[in-house]
Amino acid sequence: MAEPHLEERALVERARTEPEAFGLLYERYVKRIYTYVYYRTGSRDDAEDLTAQVFQRAVQRLNTYTDRGLPFVAWLYRIAHNTVANWYRDEGRRRALPLEAVPARVHGRAEGPEQLAERSSEQARVLAVLRRLTPERQQLLILKFTDQLSNAEIGQVLHRSESAIKSLYHRTLEELRAELTEALPELSLQPDAIGGPS
Helix, strand or coil, X not given: CCCHHHHHHHHHHHHCCCHHHHHHHHHHXXXXXXXXXXXXXXXXXXXXXXXXXXXXXXXXXXXXXXXXXXXXXXXXXXXHHHHHHHHHHHHCCCCCCCHHXXXXXXXXXXXXXXXXXXXXXXXXXXXXXXXXXXXXXXXXXXXXXXXXXXXXXXXXXXXXXXXXXXXXXXXXXXXXXHHHHHHCHHHCCCCCCCCCCC
């Protein structure tokens, strides 16, 4: 059985000349790219339009793609990053994580109105903290926690070295930990309370 990376590399090579092969890449990654774009824009309609643009640009630029040992999806994320950045520049929209885009915690039991109101208030305070982060740091957290990309993959998306991403990630977590401790003292965050894949 072929290794996943070798299988993907062969599929990308086929996609350069076979539309059906690109269709397989589209099916494999469209949900991840859509989710990323949705978290960046907060609008389903805009996310659908921009995701379509990402894949149109990928088809047009496929001959410029070079395999550098990272998954093909990292290249798609870089196109998505640029597409969203251009959209913000053109539309003059404020970059922020949409409230409805943050998944609610699942408690496994029915909650009463008091618990729902308390959770909603807590989410609003957490989102206020997240929105104070720079757009780059917001994006880093989306790529790390939502899309679960490695530092090397995030580096390719943000045009930074892997070590620069690692450093930015740790600084972002420290800033986030301090801000959340101030905004939500009842959480009394421990040093390991916030973390993620490295």
